[in-house]
Amino acid sequence: MVIRRLLLYLKPYQKRFWIAFAALLLATGADVVLPVIVSHFIDHYLVPRTFDRDTLLLLGGSFLLLQFLSAGLHYYQLFSFQTIAQWVIRQLRIDVFAKVQHLGLSFFDRTPDGSLVSRITNDTEAIKDMYINVLSSFMQNFIFIIGVFIAMFVLDVRLALWCLILLPVSLTLMQGYRRLSSKVYRISRQKLAQMNAKLNESIQGMNIIQSLRQEARLRREFGSLNEEHYRAALKNVKLFGLMLRPATQLLSVLATVAVLNFFGFESFMGTVKIGVLYGFLNLLDRIFEPVNQMMMRLSQLQQAVVSAERVFELLDRTEYAPQKQGEKNPVITEGRIEFANVSFSYDGKNDVLKNISFVAEPGQTVALVGHTGSGKSSIINLLMRFYPVERGEIKIDGHPLQTYDDQELRSKIGLVLQDPFLFVGDVKSNIRLHNESITDEQIKEAAQFVQAAPFIEKLPRGYEEPVVERGATFSSGQRQLISFARTMAIHPKILVLDEATASVDTETEEAIQAALQKMRQGRTTIAIAHRLSTIQDADLILVLHRGEIVERGSHQELLAMKGLYHKMYLLQTYGSAVEV
Numbered sequence: 001m002v003i004r005r006l007l008l009y010l011k012p013y014q015k016r017f018w019i020a021f022a023a024l025l026l027a028t029g030a031d032v033v034l035p036v037i038v039s040h041f042i043d044h045y046l047v048p049r050t051f052d053r054d055t056l057l058l059l060g061g062s063f064l065l066l067q068f069l070s071a072g073l074h075y076y077q078l079f080s081f082q083t084i085a086q087w088v089i090r091q092l093r094i095d096v097f098a099k100v101q102h103l104g105l106s107f108f109d110r111t112p113d114g115s116l117v118s119r120i121t122n123d124t125e126a127i128k129d130m131y132i133n134v135l136s137s138f139m140q141n142f143i144f145i146i147g148v149f150i151a152m153f154v155l156d157v158r159l160a161l162w163c164l165i166l167l168p169v170s171l172t173l174m175q176g177y178r179r180l181s182s183k184v185y186r187i188s189r190q191k192l193a194q195m196n197a198k199l200n201e202s203i204q205g206m207n208i209i210q211s212l213r214q215e216a217r218l219r220r221e222f223g224s225l226n227e228e229h230y231r232a233a234l235k236n237v238k239l240f241g242l243m244l245r246p247a248t249q250l251l252s253v254l255a256t257v258a259v260l261n262f263f264g265f266e267s268f269m270g271t272v273k274i275g276v277l278y279g280f281l282n283l284l285d286r287i288f289e290p291v292n293q294m295m296m297r298l299s300q301l302q303q304a305v306v307s308a309e310r311v312f313e314l315l316d317r318t319e320y321a322p323q324k325q326g327e328k329n330p331v332i333t334e335g336r337i338e339f340a341n342v343s344f345s346y347d348g349k350n351d352v353l354k355n356i357s358f359v360a361e362p363g364q365t366v367a368l369v370g371h372t373g374s375g376k377s378s379i380i381n382l383l384m385r386f387y388p389v390e391r392g393e394i395k396i397d398g399h400p401l402q403t404y405d406d407q408e409l410r411s412k413i414g415l416v417l418q419d420p421f422l423f424v425g426d427v428k429s430n431i432r433l434h435n436e437s438i439t440d441e442q443i444k445e446a447a448q449f450v451q452a453a454p455f456i457e458k459l460p461r462g463y464e465e466p467v468v469e470r471g472a473t474f475s476s477g478q479r480q481l482i483s484f485a486r487t488m489a490i491h492p493k494i495l496v497l498d499e500a501t502a503s504v505d506t507e508t509e510e511a512i513q514a515a516l517q518k519m520r521q522g523r524t525t526i527a528i529a530h531r532l533s534t535i536q537d538a539d540l541i542l543v544l545h546r547g548e549i550v551e552r553g554s555h556q557e558l559l560a561m562k563g564l565y566h567k568m569y570l571l572q573t574y575g576s577a578v579e580v
């Protein structure tokens with residue numbers, strides 16, 4: 001099943017494949033004819049000592065020609081098969097990557113990054129080995145074996161029939177190995193993926209690991225995964241080394257002894273010629289090399305099958321990011337947001353949002369406050385359509401959220417996250433995000449608007465200043481400002497803010513607050529606020545508690561209620577600097 005699916009990937013390259021296959025056939029033909037020519041020479045010319053010059057020249061000439069032909073054709077077929085393998089893998093990686101990009105966040109919640117990377121890199125690499133080494137080697141050796149048998153039949157039918165027994169014996173051996181090793185390989189690939197996941201986690205969280213002194217624990221965990229991977233790999237080496245190779249060798253010795261016995265008997269009877277004996281032994285010797293080769297490749301085939309299972313499993317996932325539904329193409333013009341009785345659960349069991357209803361009129365700011373885990377980010381996750389709305393309804397400008405085209409949604413809603421993500425490139429490309437319709441002028445305008453321009457212009461290379469992975473060389477405040485400029489460059493109608501909690505210096509903090517204030521002007525804004533001081537002017541404040549809106553109103557109204565908001569406010573203003 002898996003192998004069939006892998007072979008389907010060859011379809012676009014059929015023509016090249018069959019040409020390579022024909023070259024392989026011809027080359028193999030040439031290979032097996034060579035000992036037959038020598039055998040003919042021994043029996044008809046060497047033993048009777050008749051040396052006819054012209055015939056000998058012809059024999060010698062054909063021998064040389066065939067050698068050259070075989071070499072040339074082998075080169076061509078190998079080159080072709082390898083090229084096809086590279087094409088196939090390129091396609092497979094593109095498919096896997098595209099698939100991963102379309103999967104919804106719910107999939108990523110449950111899949112460690114490292115294990116995904118492992119599938120896209122290591123597993124596809126193992127599949128490539130199959131196309132390069134296994135496929136061509138199997139075909140080549142299989143055809144070679146058939147060719148050798150044909151040559152054997154040409155030389156001596158009875159003996160060839162005897163040797164046919166080798167085929168089922170070898171096949172049984174292969175099948176047995178396949179069955180045993182597939183389990184071992186599956187474990188080994190799994191461990192490799194887990195190791196990658198652990199590695200990824202360790203590298204991403206290095207600052208936390210070092211500050212919390214978790215090095216030893218992670219080293220231990222990685223060590224034990226590594227040990228399990230090693231054990232699985234060793235098991236396979238044992239399986240391969242102890243079982244497969246000696247078994248074929250034994251088979252080869254037995255077959256040679258049997259043939260020699262047979263020949264001893266027959267030549268004693270005077271019925272077999274010396275040339276045929278040479279030809280047979282030569283062919284028999286050659287037949288075991290392909291059998292050995294195939295046995296050796298079996299382990300690669302097995303690895304590839306297991307890897308392919310993992311890759312196809314990923315390709316078959318259906319947890320897509322929520323997509324546009326219906327034929328209409330509504331456009332966001334006003335930015336009115338309405339949540340009506342929205343309930344939501346990540347795992348299908350525990351509701352993290354319960355009956356959320358509110359309206360944000362165009363241009364208004366609605367702030368979400370509440371203790372950690374109360375559901376603020378989940379509201380944003382739904383509004384951004386990262387997760388599907390299953391119960392209740394979210395509408396923008398009167399149209400259900402799911403009827404909007406992705407492009408419309410992403411270009412009209414600007415999301416600013418607590419920890420902004422910067423891409424590798426430069427400052428300019430991080431603001432433009434490869435949207436060519438945004439001019440350099442507009443980039444500068446956006447940066448000025450959010451007050452990021454002063455610091456960007458002070459950088460040695462200004463807007464061309466390089467950005468390394470995750471923007472590690474910028475401070476968190478600077479990263480925030482760049483991400484603000486990025487959001488403003490698309491002129492969104494709606495702003496979704498997850499307020500930064502990172503402590504930045506007072507000057508940057510002021511710049512950030514001033515920028516946010518400006519950004520909110522004339523835009524509907526949904527803002528998660530951790531510090532109540534920043535949202536006192538919000539038109540509506542929703543206080544969340546365990547997924548429910550427990551209080552709602554303006555700052556003054558909520559204070560007057562003397563409820564949860566009032567308590568949080570007092571704690572933040574007069575208590576310690578506790579984050580709520």
Ligand SMILES: Nc1ncnc2c1ncn2[C@@H]1O[C@H](COP(=O)(O)OP(=O)(O)OP(=O)(O)O)[C@@H](O)[C@H]1O
Pocket residue numbers: 109346347352370371372373374375376377378379
């Ligand atoms: N991806 C997820 N998968 C499963 N459960 C999740 C996921 N994200 C959040 N939760 C759960 O949903 C609940 C609400 O989380 P949410 O992130 O919305 O809270 P929050 O109010 O934004 O918290 P914080 O202020 O700490 O960011 C929590 O109980 C959390 O454990």
